[in-house]
Amino acid sequence: MTSEQLIYDQLAQHFGYSTFKPGQLAVIKSVLAGQETLAVLPTGTGKSLCYQLPAYILGHTTVIVSPLIALMQDQVAQLNYQGEKRAVAINSNLVPQQKYQLLTHLADYRFIFMAPETISQPEVIQALQRCQIDLFVVDEAHCISQWGIDFRPDYLVLAAIKAQLQPTATLALTATANDRVRQDILNKLALKNAAQIMTSVDRPNIYLGVSQQPDEQAKNQFLANLVKKSQGPGIVYFSSRQKTMAIATFLQQETDLKIAYYHAALSTQERYLIQQQFMQGQLDLICTTNAFGMGINKADIRFVIHYHLPQNIESYLQEIGRAGRDGQAAYALVLTTPQDLYLQQSLVSFGIPEPGLIRRYYQEPQLFKQSQGSEFELLRRYQQLGMTEEEVTALLDNRQTEKQFSLQTMLDYLTLKGCRRQFIVNYFDQAPKTIEHSETCCGEQDSTDFLAQLDLEQAINYKTAETVVLTGWTGILDQLF
Known part of the structure; x- marks a missing residue:
């Protein structure tokens, strides 16, 4: 011992x-x-x-x-x-x-x-x-x-x-x-x-909010007003590369902030430069897909905003956990419109072969030797691993059900009328504690009034923990292995 x-x-x-x-x-x-x-x-x-x-x-x-x-x-x-x-x-x-x-x-x-x-x-x-x-x-x-x-x-x-x-x-x-x-x-x-x-997932220094907007135009204007008033560096997450670039350009026009966009299709050099600029305080805001963030250790990130609905609460918690690592006040806000659900519903099935395709692939594999795409790469690898058609079909069917459940859980969180921190603690913690709810804990806000409650100015002036600046870059799809 x-x-x-x-x-x-x-x-x-x-x-x-x-x-x-x-x-x-x-x-x-x-x-x-x-x-x-x-x-x-x-x-x-x-x-x-x-x-x-x-x-x-x-x-x-x-x-x-x-x-x-x-x-x-x-x-x-x-x-x-x-x-x-x-x-x-x-x-x-x-x-x-x-x-x-x-x-x-x-x-x-x-x-x-x-x-x-x-x-x-x-x-x-x-x-x-x-x-x-x-x-x-x-x-x-x-x-x-x-x-x-x-x-x-x-x-x-x-x-x-x-x-x-x-x-x-x-x-x-x-x-x-x-x-x-x-x-x-x-x-x-x-x-x-x-x-x-x-240990508990609870991060009491991060305010949890949801802002429900009537349409995309209103969402864009709300976002611009919000980041203008917010103090300190922040991240805005998107589910679409195209929207990531478009909103970064929009915010550059609407604000005086130093903003860059980031996604996996950028070159290695571009991603590396943007990450280093953000880590060293040369950028105020990153508009990004989920390609940015894993392994990033920047203590003074004051806010994380989700422009699109997160697909599941696990990835949402990972992403908002990048805020407030110095222990000072920070906020996490999800922006929603009635149309947003359709985007995430389409992503639930993305890349998962349908049973008919699986059956034909196993019955006539010679037809698919030259076929390209994530679905075929997945089926080829399963076949290499020695899995049968029945095993693959059952596995992917179960995965589809799990993804639908995860999306529904995320929707439950977004439409919640009670304490959002309590919801997260109840979902993740093995022995959930009772959250002492307050006005700086969580809520549904359609204005920027909650920023005054959080006193982010004090957080900016606070002597933060040392930020470790790491060399390297992040990416998801084109840097997997």
């Missing part, structure tokens, strides 16, 4: 801290005891420390399965900044010779970051089997449930890979997982006797 004093000594030596945030110490002790562990810790509470610190005590190899190249690069950069040189990300950015050299000397590294699509490659598994793996980490583990069926099926083979690698301990980390998602993670990773360590 590792002594608690040694844990604190390592905390001070490698990270410069003297205390832990809620949940961190319990997770670290569980990992060091060799226990399979599922940790659900809110965004911004230092989940990375939960595997980084044990890695120094255990001494050999820690493998981290991460969803995005950007996130891997940022984690490696942060470790390098802390003085750790034995950290590497293996992904599709590497040329074959670089990858070969890394796989040949993999045991020389303490931290190895990979996407599910990389770690499932036979040559990678063989290289990892030559290492002594102390800890197998699945970061952003909710992706197993959200992406693993209709987007990235390689998440579904992680349990088999874990069995091949036989790590001393396994850790699944996420910021957002209700009971259903937690059980899904445990089942899909074959964590039969895992310790579950959870």
Whole structure:
């Protein structure tokens, strides 16, 4: 059993801290005891420390399965900044010779970051089997449930890979997982006797609001008035690249703010530049799709606005969790019109093959050898994994039902007449507490009056926690693995 004093000594030596945030110490002790562990810790509470610190005590190899190249690069950069040189990300950015050299000397590294699509490659598994793996980490583990069926099926083979690698301990980390998602993670990773360590998702410094507008024109004008009056940097999320660019241009014309738009179709250099400008305070506002945000650690973001309905409450909580990490007042607001539901309804089915297509694909695969598109890529990968037509049909049908349920839950949140913070706590927390509701807690606001209540000016003048500026960039669709 590792002594608690040694844990604190390592905390001070490698990270410069003297205390832990809620949940961190319990997770670290569980990992060091060799226990399979599922940790659900809110965004911004230092989940990375939960595997980084044990890695120094255990001494050999820690493998981290991460969803995005950007996130891997940022984690490696942060470790390098802390003085750790034995950290590497293996992904599709590497040329074959670089990858070969890394796989040949993999045991020389303490931290190895990979996407599910990389770690499932036979040559990678063989290289990892030559290492002594102390800890197998699945970061952003909710992706197993959200992406693993209709987007990235390689998440579904992680349990088999874990069995091949036989790590001393396994850790699944996420910021957002209700009971259903937690059980899904445990089942899909074959964590039969895992310790579950959870802290509350409640972020009382973030005001939660919804503004219902009659049409898009009114929504646009409301948004312009709102960001003019808001203090500090902010993010506006969109479900459409086209709308992201259009509203960024509109806000540039309507305000004096320094604004940029961001989405996965921009070049790597453009995304990198925009991210760095925002991190360093050279931009007031980012208009973006969900391509921006994962792995970003900027303490003084004062607001997160959703121009379109979030598709589910899990991603919504992840995105608003980027506000107010300094502990000072911030707000999260969803703007809605009666037409918005149709956009999200169409996205629910996006990329999921219909039963008729699945049947024909399996019966006459030669017809689809040259077919392009996400649906065919998904079916090809399922076939490679040895899944039958019946298994794929049942899996995707269940996924469609889950996505419809998630959207309905989001709609319930938006039309709620009670306390929104209580709704979120009840949905996510294993032992929900009773929220002490106040005027700075949440509400339905169709004006900017609530900004005065929050006293964001005080938050701007407050000495914020140091923001870690990480090199790297974010993206979703074109930087997956």
